[in-house]
Amino acid sequence: MATLISHSPAETEALGERWGRSAESGLVIGLTGELGAGKTQLVKGLARGLGITTRVHSPTFTLVNEYGSGRLRLFHLDLYRLETPDQIHAAGLEDYLQPDGVTVIEWAERWPELNAERGTRNAEARRAYRRVKIEPVGENERRIAYEDSGA
Numbered sequence: 001m002a003t004l005i006s007h008s009p010a011e012t013e014a015l016g017e018r019w020g021r022s023a024e025s026g027l028v029i030g031l032t033g034e035l036g037a038g039k040t041q042l043v044k045g046l047a048r049g050l051g052i053t054t055r056v057h058s059p060t061f062t063l064v065n066e067y068g069s070g071r072l073r074l075f076h077l078d079l080y081r082l083e084t085p086d087q088i089h090a091a092g093l094e095d096y097l098q099p100d101g102v103t104v105i106e107w108a109e110r111w112p113e114l115n116a117e118r119g120t121r122n123a124e125a126r127r128a129y130r131r132v133k134i135e136p137v138g139e140n141e142r143r144i145a146y147e148d149s150g151a
């Protein structure tokens with residue numbers, strides 16, 4: 001588990017940008033953190049690092065925003081409005097866990113399989129998964145912890 005303190009929105013974005021530049025197709029990133037923690041801020045940087053020039057904002061009326069103009073496709077999911085595992089399953093989002101490109105998920109802790117599969121050793125679970133937790137520790141400070149598992 002790597003931990004760093006971000007001191008500004010720009011610093012959080014810069015972290016996402018680095019991840020975007022080095023991302024390989026199939027990467028899934030799960031973001032956890034309260035309202036206003038900085039999840040979308042990180043996604044903005046991720047998009048930029050992938051070479052996406054479109055303005056990134058959280059999907060609101062849809063569950064997924066897809067950005068196709070970069071080096072790899074970016075699928076941006078926000079599960080905030082899906083409160084129960086049943087709602088998540090009914091939404092049929094499984095394909096986004098094997099992306100042709102990169103998937104980033106806000107409120108990832110709401111998706112039971114995403115967390116459960118990390119512990120298993122079967123073939124499908126060998127995708128690259130980066131679990132990220134963002135915690136406000138001051139007005140402009142955020143503790144960002146992340147850990148990779150899988151391929």
Ligand SMILES: Nc1ncnc2c1ncn2[C@@H]1O[C@H](COP(=O)(O)OP(=O)(O)OP(=O)(O)O)[C@@H](O)[C@H]1O
Binds near residue numbers: 080
């Ligand atoms: N170090 C920092 N990193 C990221 N955001 C910061 C930081 N300091 C202040 N902020 C501010 O915190 C807010 C983060 O908003 P953002 O939309 O990214 O949060 P979120 O986690 O996506 O929230 P939501 O759950 O509502 O989608 C922004 O207004 C941003 O300017």
Ligand SMILES: [Mg+2]
Binds near residue numbers: 039040041058106
């Ligand atoms: Mg957000």
